[in-house]
Amino acid sequence: MSAVITARNLSKRFKQKAALDNCSFSVEQGRIVGLIGPNGAGKTTALKAILGLTPYEGELTVLGHHPFKDRSALMQDVSFIADVAILPRWIRVSEAIKYVEGVHPRFVRAKCERFLSATEVKPGMRVRELSKGMIAQLHLALVMAIDARLLILDEPTLGLDILYRRRFYEQLLNDYFDESRTILVTTHQVEEIEHILTDLLFIKSGKIALAASMEEVAERYCQVLVGNDRLEAARELRPISERKLLGKTALLFDGVTPSQAREYGEVHQVGVADLFVAVMGGTA
Amino acid sequence: MSARFLTLVQREIWEHRGGLIYTPFIVGAVMIGLFLLTGGSTFYWKSTIDGSGNMAEGALKMAETQLNPAQMQLIAQAALWSTALVWQMVMFIVVFFYCLGSLYDDRRDRSVLFWKSMPVSDLETVLSKVATAVVVAPLAMLAGVIVGQIVLILLGGILVAMHGGNPWKLVWSHLNPFVIWAQFAIVQGVQALYLLPLFGWLMLASAFARGRPFLWAVLPPVMLSIAESWLRFTTDFAFSKVIWEFIVRRFAAGFAPVSINADFGDTNVNAGLSGTKYAANFDDVLARVASLDLWVGVAIGIAFLAGAIYLRRYRDDSTS
Numbered sequence: 001m002s003a004v005i006t007a008r009n010l011s012k013r014f015k016q017k018a019a020l021d022n023c024s025f026s027v028e029q030g031r032i033v034g035l036i037g038p039n040g041a042g043k044t045t046a047l048k049a050i051l052g053l054t055p056y057e058g059e060l061t062v063l064g065h066h067p068f069k070d071r072s073a074l075m076q077d078v079s080f081i082a083d084v085a086i087l088p089r090w091i092r093v094s095e096a097i098k099y100v101e102g103v104h105p106r107f108v109r110a111k112c113e114r115f116l117s118a119t120e121v122k123p124g125m126r127v128r129e130l131s132k133g134m135i136a137q138l139h140l141a142l143v144m145a146i147d148a149r150l151l152i153l154d155e156p157t158l159g160l161d162i163l164y165r166r167r168f169y170e171q172l173l174n175d176y177f178d179e180s181r182t183i184l185v186t187t188h189q190v191e192e193i194e195h196i197l198t199d200l201l202f203i204k205s206g207k208i209a210l211a212a213s214m215e216e217v218a219e220r221y222c223q224v225l226v227g228n229d230r231l232e233a234a235r236e237l238r239p240i241s242e243r244k245l246l247g248k249t250a251l252l253f254d255g256v257t258p259s260q261a262r263e264y265g266e267v268h269q270v271g272v273a274d275l276f277v278a279v280m281g282g283t284a
Numbered sequence: 285m286s287a288r289f290l291t292l293v294q295r296e297i298w299e300h301r302g303g304l305i306y307t308p309f310i311v312g313a314v315m316i317g318l319f320l321l322t323g324g325s326t327f328y329w330k331s332t333i334d335g336s337g338n339m340a341e342g343a344l345k346m347a348e349t350q351l352n353p354a355q356m357q358l359i360a361q362a363a364l365w366s367t368a369l370v371w372q373m374v375m376f377i378v379v380f381f382y383c384l385g386s387l388y389d390d391r392r393d394r395s396v397l398f399w400k401s402m403p404v405s406d407l408e409t410v411l412s413k414v415a416t417a418v419v420v421a422p423l424a425m426l427a428g429v430i431v432g433q434i435v436l437i438l439l440g441g442i443l444v445a446m447h448g449g450n451p452w453k454l455v456w457s458h459l460n461p462f463v464i465w466a467q468f469a470i471v472q473g474v475q476a477l478y479l480l481p482l483f484g485w486l487m488l489a490s491a492f493a494r495g496r497p498f499l500w501a502v503l504p505p506v507m508l509s510i511a512e513s514w515l516r517f518t519t520d521f522a523f524s525k526v527i528w529e530f531i532v533r534r535f536a537a538g539f540a541p542v543s544i545n546a547d548f549g550d551t552n553v554n555a556g557l558s559g560t561k562y563a564a565n566f567d568d569v570l571a572r573v574a575s576l577d578l579w580v581g582v583a584i585g586i587a588f589l590a591g592a593i594y595l596r597r598y599r600d601d602s603t604s
Binding site: 048051053054055071072073074075076078079080082086087088089090091092095098099100102103104105139 | 287288290291292294295298299390393394395397398399400401402403404405406408597598600
């Protein structure tokens, strides 16, 4: 597996605050990586650095390019969808297609039209006449028709209703993703995408708090529902978070084997949301 | 020019179809409307001499008997050039605001993120906008002028005929619109170079502003003059004078690149009418190409555009 993104000591400082503080991480080809962090943690700054939209300090290589220096070359291999607001509101659907076809060597018009034919989006419509869900469908159709190697999604389903949200990721998985491609996604709706993620990158105050594959997470972390009688004993194993649940206490352990944990109660897989809360400092 | 670049220019036309493409034809329609109004009113012009005959008919008879062909041609061509200047003024304002919004509007509505997600460099983006301002807009204007003037010429002849005049003898035989259009096109070429520092400055302000690009375009030269008056680093505003003269010359040229010679007194006309006399300073406009002023301006314009390209790349507006 080759690294699609490699960051070493990536930093970005705004006047007083460091948005990214010596981040080092890498993203391998064929993975779907969730970049997860609270508001203002540096997610968008990291994505912007990767997309070549902002200068930065440290080393960053994306598909062999220096993103800020070679943004236009890099964008032949990288696609980007942010929340629905970024498609220009004045443009017609047919114009958007013609534009991407005109500037992007890897865009296949027939593919895009095929994706759109399954939607309500018609060529003569202007973006401002479309619903948020339809704008997201248009942007997704444009992007899926580009044979890119890295797709960056920044809160792509923000403001969409659940039907569109679900269809968005389903379509992405079924019609687009394969092992030659890589997806890096940020979202607040972690529960909705945790089943499609292969890797997690937690970011907290500009630093990487956790970088692990989902397999590693399953091996390393477990959650145990402990009754009050065993609570003190279980606490000896140093849980990283505790939370009351139906008269019992859910303890989250790092590095405790399931067989060890089973002695104290019912063992569960850790959800990404629970893990996130635990790793970020446990203020639920 | 590559198909890619044409796509970028096409994009500008899609976004600004109303301002850049329709405006010249709307100007034409308005001028035709005004012509019909005044043309219609001529039927009610009573002669001031005895209150019975029509004044317009009287004027036509006078023209027929008292003006020589050279004088008539001068009047006809000068009138045609004058109408072209109406298009010029309106489109100057349109292009002025086009440049001011060119690198700002998409940052304001965040669609810049979409444009920047395409494999298009900031250099190409800025150049496509410059090409739109100095090539596409003038071409659209030329098309509007040609269509509009053909209609005006036809209507002018018809009006003369309705007043009992001979349209061929009084109007059409004296007009050579092709000369006007050729001169107008050549003037646009000179304008593209001459106005480059102005358009470049507007685009620089557009790329720089986080809000109100108009203020950012206007304030710096004003502040410079104020600073000069306070600090007195020159005598008699020498510095401001140079800058403001430079700016005023650009605006004057932007609104009216040629001045029209309506002087058809005997001496002027009979002393050999050149084909360009009605556009009084057409030769001066051509001579500008050889002037230092124009090329210094081009150099300044390129510097401003380089700044705009740099800012387009480094400006990172949205918060983390």
